[in-house]
Amino acid sequence: MALPSDYSGQACSLARSLEVVGERWTLLIVRDAFFGVRRFGDFASHLKIPRAVLAERLKALTTEGVLLRVRADGHRDEYELSEKGQSLWPVIRSLTVWGDNNYAPDGPRRIFRHATDDGELDPTGRCSCCGEIVEASETDIVPGPGVAPPRSEDDLVTVALAERHRLLRPLRSSDNATDHHLDL
Amino acid sequence: MALPSDYSGQACSLARSLEVVGERWTLLIVRDAFFGVRRFGDFASHLKIPRAVLAERLKALTTEGVLLRVRADGHRDEYELSEKGQSLWPVIRSLTVWGDNNYAPDGPRRIFRHATDDGELDPTGRCSCCGEIVEASETDIVPGPGVAPPRSEDDLVTVALAERHRLLRPLRSSDNATDHHLDL
Numbered sequence: 001m002a003l004p005s006d007y008s009g010q011a012c013s014l015a016r017s018l019e020v021v022g023e024r025w026t027l028l029i030v031r032d033a034f035f036g037v038r039r040f041g042d043f044a045s046h047l048k049i050p051r052a053v054l055a056e057r058l059k060a061l062t063t064e065g066v067l068l069r070v071r072a073d074g075h076r077d078e079y080e081l082s083e084k085g086q087s088l089w090p091v092i093r094s095l096t097v098w099g100d101n102n103y104a105p106d107g108p109r110r111i112f113r114h115a116t117d118d119g120e121l122d123p124t125g126r127c128s129c130c131g132e133i134v135e136a137s138e139t140d141i142v143p144g145p146g147v148a149p150p151r152s153e154d155d156l157v158t159v160a161l162a163e164r165h166r167l168l169r170p171l172r173s174s175d176n177a178t179d180h181h182l183d184l
Numbered sequence: 185m186a187l188p189s190d191y192s193g194q195a196c197s198l199a200r201s202l203e204v205v206g207e208r209w210t211l212l213i214v215r216d217a218f219f220g221v222r223r224f225g226d227f228a229s230h231l232k233i234p235r236a237v238l239a240e241r242l243k244a245l246t247t248e249g250v251l252l253r254v255r256a257d258g259h260r261d262e263y264e265l266s267e268k269g270q271s272l273w274p275v276i277r278s279l280t281v282w283g284d285n286n287y288a289p290d291g292p293r294r295i296f297r298h299a300t301d302d303g304e305l306d307p308t309g310r311c312s313c314c315g316e317i318v319e320a321s322e323t324d325i326v327p328g329p330g331v332a333p334p335r336s337e338d339d340l341v342t343v344a345l346a347e348r349h350r351l352l353r354p355l356r357s358s359d360n361a362t363d364h365h366l367d368l
Binding site for chain 2: 012013014015016017018020021022024027028031084087088090091092094095096097098099100101102103104108109110123124125126133146
C-alpha cells in the first residue's frame with residue numbers, strides 16, 4: 001500500500017503497518033502461515049492466487065522479516081512466521097472474528113480454542129475457561145457451524161483444516177522438522 | 185479488495201472482512217472516525233487523500249453499515265461509526281500496536297489509556313490497572329514519545345490530537361450533539 005512519504009508522523013503506526021501488510025492478499029497469506037501452510041504450492045492452491053503475485057508477496061513479507069525462508073529436507077524452501085510475524089495474530093484473529101460476526105449467517109467457520117483447557121476464545125481473544133489471553137501457539141482451530149461441506153476438489157490445506165489443528169504447526173507432518181528428524 | 189467469488193467457504197471470514205475494509209485508505213478512515221473525525225473536509229485534510237477517493241471510500245463504508253451518515257446542524261452531513269464499525273476497534277488497535285512495536289524507534293506515537301482509572305492498555309488491549317479489556321468508548325488516546333513535534337502547517341485534527349482525547353468523541357466540540365443541544 002503506497003502512502004504519501006510525508007504522511008504526518010503523529011499517528012502513522014497504523015499507516016506503517018498497512019504499508020507492510022495492507023497489500024491485497026498479504027493478510028490471507030499470513031493467515032495461512034498461522035494455519036501451518038509452509039510451501040509455495042500449498043499457498044497457491046489454497047488461496048488460488050496467481051503465482052507471480054504470491055511470489056511477490058512472499059518476497060515482500062520475507063524482506064520485512066514477517067516470514068522466514070527456511071530450507072526443508074535439504075532442498076525445498078519453505079516459509080514460516082518469524083516472531084514479528086507471529087505478533088500479527090491479534091490482527092488476524094480480530095479481523096476474522098469481525099467477519100464471522102457480520103458475514104457468517106450460518107455461524108463462524110472457524111472456532112478458536114485454548115489448547116490447554118479447550119476453552120473457547122471470546123471475541124477479545126480471552127479463554128472462556130481460564131480467562132487468559134491466548135497466544136497463537138496455544139490456539140487450536142476447530143471447524144465451526146459455518147464451515148462449507150467438503151468437496152471432492154478441495155485442496156490439501158482445506159482438507160487438512162477439516163480437522164482440529166494447532167496454529168503454527170505445519171499442516172503436513174513431513175514439514176515438521178522435529179518429526180522429520182525422528183524419521184531419520 | 186476483489187477476491188474470487190468462489191473463494192473457498194471454509195475459512196473466508198477474514199477474506200470477507202478484507203473485502204469491506206481491505207481497500208487502500210479504508211482502515212485509516214475508520215481509525216480517524218475512532219479519533220472523532222466526522223466531517224468530510226477533516227478526513228481529507230488529515231489523511232491528505234484525493235477527495236474523489238475519500239468520497240468513494242466513505243460511500244462504501246456507509247453502504248456496508250460501518251459508518252452512519254448523519255445530518256448535523258440541520259444542513260451538514262457527518263459520518264460516525266455504527267456499532268458494527270465500533271467493533272473494528274480491536275483491528276485498529278492491534279494493527280497500531282504492531283506498527284508501534286516494529287516501526288516506531290522513538291516509542292509509540294499514541295498511548296491508549298483506560299479513561300476510568302488511567303491504566304495504560306497492554307498490547308492485548310487489557311488495562312494494566314484493572315485488568316479489563318477496554319472498549320473504544322472508554323479509551324483515551326494520549327500523545328506518546330514517538331509523536332512528531334507540532335508544525336505550523338498541521339491540520340485541525342493533528343492539532344486536536346496533540347492533547348488527550350476520548351475515542352469516539354467528536355474532535356470539534358460543535359460536532360458533539362449533546363454540547364450542541366446545550367448551546368441552544
